[in-house]
Amino acid sequence: MGQRSSHSEHARAWTVVIDGIVVTTISNERTLEIPVEPGQHLLRVRSTRYLFSPERSFEVVAGQVVRFSCHPRSLSPIIFTRWLVWLLISLVKHELWIALKLDDADSADFNARAVAARVDVTPRAIGVRGRPTDSRALPSDVRATNVTSAPARPPTIGPSALVVNGLSKRFGERTAFADVSFDVGYGEVFGFLGPNGAGKTTTVRTLGTLITPTSGSATVAGIPLSPENGVEIRQRIAIMPESPGLYLRLSVTENLEYFAGLYGLRHATTRIKDALEAVNLSDRASDLCGGLSKGLRQRVGLARTLLSDPAIMFLDEPTSGLDPVASLEVHNLIIGLREKGVTIFLTTHRLDEAEKLCDRVAFLNTTLRTVGRTVDLREQLFKRSLVVTTLAPLKDPDQFFTGILGVDDWRSDGPNSYVLTVSDPKIAAPEVTRRLVGAGVDVLFIGEAQHSLEDVYLELIAAGVEGDQT
Amino acid sequence: MNLDGPRIRAVVRKELLDYRRKRAIVVSMFLLPILFLVEPIVSIFLASPVESNAALDKYVILPLLYLLLIAVVMPSTLAAFTVVGEREQGTLEPLLTTPLRQLELILGKAAAVMIPSVALSYLVYGIFLVAVALFAHPAISSAVFHDGPILLALFLFAPLVAGWSVVVGMAVSVRASEVRVAQQLGMLASLPITGVVVLFAIGVIQPTFTTAIAFAAGILAIDVLALRIVSRMFDRERLITGTKATR
Numbered sequence: 135m136g137q138r139s140s141h142s143e144h145a146r147a148w149t150v151v152i153d154g155i156v157v158t159t160i161s162n163e164r165t166l167e168i169p170v171e172p173g174q175h176l177l178r179v180r181s182t183r184y185l186f187s188p189e190r191s192f193e194v195v196a197g198q199v200v201r202f203s204c205h206p207r208s209l210s211p212i213i214f215t216r217w218l219v220w221l222l223i224s225l226v227k228h229e230l231w232i233a234l235k236l237d238d239a240d241s242a243d244f245n246a247r248a249v250a251a252r253v254d255v256t257p258r259a260i261g262v263r264g265r266p267t268d269s270r271a272l273p274s275d276v277r278a279t280n281v282t283s284a285p286a287r288p289p290t291i292g293p294s295a296l297v298v299n300g301l302s303k304r305f306g307e308r309t310a311f312a313d314v315s316f317d318v319g320y321g322e323v324f325g326f327l328g329p330n331g332a333g334k335t336t337t338v339r340t341l342g343t344l345i346t347p348t349s350g351s352a353t354v355a356g357i358p359l360s361p362e363n364g365v366e367i368r369q370r371i372a373i374m375p376e377s378p379g380l381y382l383r384l385s386v387t388e389n390l391e392y393f394a395g396l397y398g399l400r401h402a403t404t405r406i407k408d409a410l411e412a413v414n415l416s417d418r419a420s421d422l423c424g425g426l427s428k429g430l431r432q433r434v435g436l437a438r439t440l441l442s443d444p445a446i447m448f449l450d451e452p453t454s455g456l457d458p459v460a461s462l463e464v465h466n467l468i469i470g471l472r473e474k475g476v477t478i479f480l481t482t483h484r485l486d487e488a489e490k491l492c493d494r495v496a497f498l499n500t501t502l503r504t505v506g507r508t509v510d511l512r513e514q515l516f517k518r519s520l521v522v523t524t525l526a527p528l529k530d531p532d533q534f535f536t537g538i539l540g541v542d543d544w545r546s547d548g549p550n551s552y553v554l555t556v557s558d559p560k561i562a563a564p565e566v567t568r569r570l571v572g573a574g575v576d577v578l579f580i581g582e583a584q585h586s587l588e589d590v591y592l593e594l595i596a597a598g599v600e601g602d603q604t
Numbered sequence: 605m606n607l608d609g610p611r612i613r614a615v616v617r618k619e620l621l622d623y624r625r626k627r628a629i630v631v632s633m634f635l636l637p638i639l640f641l642v643e644p645i646v647s648i649f650l651a652s653p654v655e656s657n658a659a660l661d662k663y664v665i666l667p668l669l670y671l672l673l674i675a676v677v678m679p680s681t682l683a684a685f686t687v688v689g690e691r692e693q694g695t696l697e698p699l700l701t702t703p704l705r706q707l708e709l710i711l712g713k714a715a716a717v718m719i720p721s722v723a724l725s726y727l728v729y730g731i732f733l734v735a736v737a738l739f740a741h742p743a744i745s746s747a748v749f750h751d752g753p754i755l756l757a758l759f760l761f762a763p764l765v766a767g768w769s770v771v772v773g774m775a776v777s778v779r780a781s782e783v784r785v786a787q788q789l790g791m792l793a794s795l796p797i798t799g800v801v802v803l804f805a806i807g808v809i810q811p812t813f814t815t816a817i818a819f820a821a822g823i824l825a826i827d828v829l830a831l832r833i834v835s836r837m838f839d840r841e842r843l844i845t846g847t848k849a850t851r
Contacts, residue, residue: 160692305847342701345841365703375702379694381618383625388618396702438698545691 151178156389157321159356159445167201170194293475295320296341301350310336314502321475325492327482332499334481338448342373352414353446372444376451378435382424386415386434389423390441397442409437411465429460436467448479465490519562519583520554534573539564549561553583605617611704615712623720633720634676637728640674643667645735651744656675668758669801674728675766676794683773684790688780697844706838714770718763720850725762750752751799757816769793773817778837
């Protein structure tokens with residue numbers, strides 16, 4: 135990507151995509167080794183600033199690993215003509231050199247078998263205008279259509295964006311959270327749920343290097359969590375606290391300019407413009423933040439987290455106190471970011487929000503109760519059941535519900551409603567229907583009981599069930 | 605520790621912009637020096653030229669030292685607001701989530717307080733000296749302009765005492781629970797300097813060139829030391845949670 139200041143170099147990281155899955159990030163001049171299943175694969179190294187690059191295929195046989203390093207093409211100041219050509223080219227096309235090597239696991243000779251592959255990385259057209267911009271440009275249209283639940287996504291492979299091992303934090307005698315362990319893959323939206331005072335915000339602050347953990351360890355964006363690494367970690371992440379914390383006497387743009395300066399961003403004007411476009415706030419750029427509604431301030435807060443194009447975004451209850459319309463806007467922004475592959479750590483106690491947005495969720499109530507996909511948690515915690523509603527109460531329900539294949543048990547759930555515990559609803563439901571209709575019962579409804587995430591939450595929090603930590 | 609100049613500049617720019625938008629700060633910034641200017645000018649103009657040289661010195665030195673207090677008093681309230689103010693506004697946490705180091709934040713905020721304070725102090729000194737040159741009795745005017753050490757001290761000491769005031773104000777701000785408390789405690793920063801001024805005024809310390817240089821070096825050393833102490837006092841965890849970090 136041409137010459138950069140040492141400060142920018144420090145922050146530069148490329149996203150490694152193998153077979154369409156974000157594996158990890160790699161910094162300039164670093165060499166990376168990744169285990170990959172044998173077979174044909176496609177490698178793409180793209181900027182975390184969402185640039186496109188051509189895919190390069192390679193084949194791996196058993197026992198091999200992939201090693202590669204990335205080198206931005208550097209400017210040679212000695213030959214003027216070369217410098218001029220480079221300058222002109224760099225205006226339209228950024229280039230990245232990737233040294234790719236397939237290596238036997240027991241071989242230590244990296245350079246001898248290295249295959250140099252030049253990958254041209256061309257800036258993606260940003261936004262609906264298709265305007266090329268600098269390599270650190272933001273994801274463009276992060277607005278997304280409404281969805282009711284998080285769509286299935288391929289699991290991430292390789293190193294995780296966030297690895298937490300036995301992390302605890304105590305304030306004197308009070309334990310904020312204890313022995314928390316989980317990991318978050320790159321590109322994943324991870325929901326962190328729990329009641330008020332469960333330790334969610336303290337966890338975020340700890341991972342964001344604002345608070346020192348009492349014990350345990352963590353790796354944030356590939357960097358071990360420690361006070362010494364604080365600056366480097368904070369350079370790679372962005373945290374939006376529950377309250378956006380804007381300077382109310384400054385305009386939206388001035389607020390963003392301040393933070394762009396603190397992150398040492400080059401081309402700050404372009405990035406601010408893109409960030410405001412991403413949160414649909416371009417027309418309010420000159421407004422003082424003090425004059426904005428809470429929802430709009432929240433959007434400015436989101437734009438601020440987008441500015442530095444972080445490896446991980448921590449959103450701490452981003453819809454807290456917002457009306458439904460403003461909440462929906464924030465949800466759609468998060469969905470848009472999710473589709474762009476941004477890793478999001480979402481803290482919330484809104485279960486509908488978690489269900490809608492998150493690939494996986496974790497339940498925290500000082501200790502971690504469980505981690506998993508919501509659908510898995512439901513199956514893990516609840517037996518499958520059928521709900522049967524009749525027009526009038528059954529005189530002898532036992533007569534109808536016992537002895538049917540697939541029905542394990544039943545219970546009354548109101549005067550004319552019954553809940554049947556079943557092993558397989560597809561087998562049980564037709565037989566139950568036949569028996570009821572055959573006896574002349576007016577059936578209003580038969581269907582599988584749906585357990586919401588709220589049921590899961592209440593089950594975990596109230597009963598204190600300790601689930602598997604996947 | 606590597607300090608990042610652009611980050612410090614970003615803090616300074618934002619702080620100055622924020623001051624400009626706060627009308628009360630702008631008004632008090634200009635009002636305070638004007639109030640401080642009245643007494644020295646009146647005092648100089650009322651001085652009788654037939655007084656003895658010693659009495660004349662008193663007429664000249666005291667007002668000039670009095671002017672020095674502008675550089676002490678003005679930054680103390682601003683500095684006392686810097687950290688606890690951000691905390692009360694809810695802007696501190698987002699700020700601390702950025703790569704900004706604590707010393708960078710402190711230096712940026714200190715510079716943003718010192719720049720207008722010292723600039724206004726110099727402006728007031730200038731106005732005072734012009735007023736003396738134009739309107740004061742020639743004997744008084746001569747006494748003022750020929751008192752080299754005290755004039756040197758005035759210009760040399762302004763940034764140094766302002767620095768002291770800023771550092772103490774920020775130390776209070778880092779630890780205070782609310783802005784009002786911080787600003788009240790921050791005013792205490794002026795006490796040592798006021799004490800020194802009084803010692804000069806009553807003749808305990810004689811204002812000479814050597815004393816001026818010695819005091820300047822001493823205050824500079826104290827400022828640097830105090831800055832380091834404030835930097836160590838700046839505990840992110842304490843500022844965010846109110847509890848001291850356990851390491």
